[in-house]
Amino acid sequence: MTIQAIYDAVVARDKAAVEANIQTALTEGRDVTEILNEGLIRAMxxxxxxxxxxxxxxxxxLMAALAMKAGMKLLQPHLASDNSQSKGTVIIGTVKGDLHDIGKNLVAMMLxxxxxxxxxxGVDVDSAVFIETAGTRQANLVALSALLTTTMPAMERTITALREAGLKIPVIIGGAPVTEAYAxxxxxxGYGIDAPRAVKLAKQLVAAA
Amino acid sequence: MIIIGELINASRPTIKTAIETRNTAAIERIAQQQAACGADYIDVNAGVFVDDEPDHLRWLVQTVQGATDKPCALDSPNPAALAAALTVHHGAPLINSISLESERYRALLPLVSAGDCRVIALCMSDEGMPETTDDRLRVTDRLITRLSAKNLPPEAIFVDPLVQPISMNKTYGNAFLDAIEQIMKRFPGVHTVCGLSNISYGLPRRGLLNRSFMAMAIAKGLDSAIVNPLDRTMMATIVAAETCAGRDDFCMNYLKSYRAGSLDER
Structure with a gap:
């Protein structure tokens, strides 16, 4: 029942209730992975x-994500240190020349x-930084954001650079002017029309890789 | 209020097609409609056409100015496109826009300071988007100092403090409004401008939020805006807000608008 209460509290965007129910679940000795997957992630x-x-x-x-984050903080000390619960590593940023980060922040939060x-x-990220980080952090996915029609070409340049560097990891893009055809x-x-659909796409691509 | 009509923007599919097919009549009609509804500048944007932007922007300026007597707001950060547009533009254009981002600033400054130009100065720098009022004032101060040094009079500078969505952070509205107030107070003669629909991103009934925010910004001194002049309720809100803010002697503009039928609900 506690897991369901955690789930309900996230959906209800009730941070205090998320925290209280996670405390209860931990005291009850519930499986931490179950709390994470069935309580928090499924609710999101x-x-x-x-x-x-x-x-x-x-x-x-935003409120729901903050409530979930507060719950995650309580779970963190109990999660395996080898990061085995992680669904994968995503590198995200707005492309070179673009400083608009609101859409990117929403997607990062939902991921x-x-x-x-x-x-x-962050913003205004050089393709070299995407390449370097993708390599050193063994990323499973790269997510590029651009809000302006004028910075969209930088997404293409970043993808080309990633491929030329021999990185085969999937790349998803998003931002107001972006379309499926452009992707x-x-x-x-792939392309996510909104943050939740970007997340769905990320799951599919990482699972398929 | 200085109205910059925003409709001729290639990110709108009908406009994109009109540009591609050189549909002069379609562009002329939208230019004339905006002018008739009170636009002081007609914004032209061909940003989606990366390589052909200079050609397209030049054509847009010629087409708009062939149909109206209004100056254009040249909506591009691309120096080649702006230069092409400037060769055919009559009167003083409004360049939309320069910012403190070093690359953009360097590229646009020669164009902005060359002739009789007005310019929108975005409160954006290499450090990113501004969050607080102070962020905005710092960038404004540096932009105005630098542009003034290039002999741009204050009246030629339109500062855009940048509106951020209220759905992301409840302080974003006041951060912008207070910046408008401070800029108008500290830099006499300078205009403030914005495309304010960003305020309502992520929320329903956006028009209501946009209109409310417009009235609040006008109360703080906002004196120009990038809007859809064909949006009757927005235009009526602007008229009413200016009257309430004490910018309408004997309420003459309000009454004139009333008699012209432009305040009627429809």
């Missing part, structure tokens, strides 16, 4: 569904909510 999937369906809005998704380890390189055209492995 539901939150993502509600957002994509238009029944909840950005601030509500964390889905159990990925997220390495956020295909520049050789990306």
């Amino acid at each position: 999937e539901e939150v993502g569904e509600q957002f994509s369906a238009g029944t909840i809005f950005v601030p509500e998704m 964390e909510g889905a159990g990925f380890e997220v390495i956020d390189l 295909r055209q520049i050789g990306a492995d």
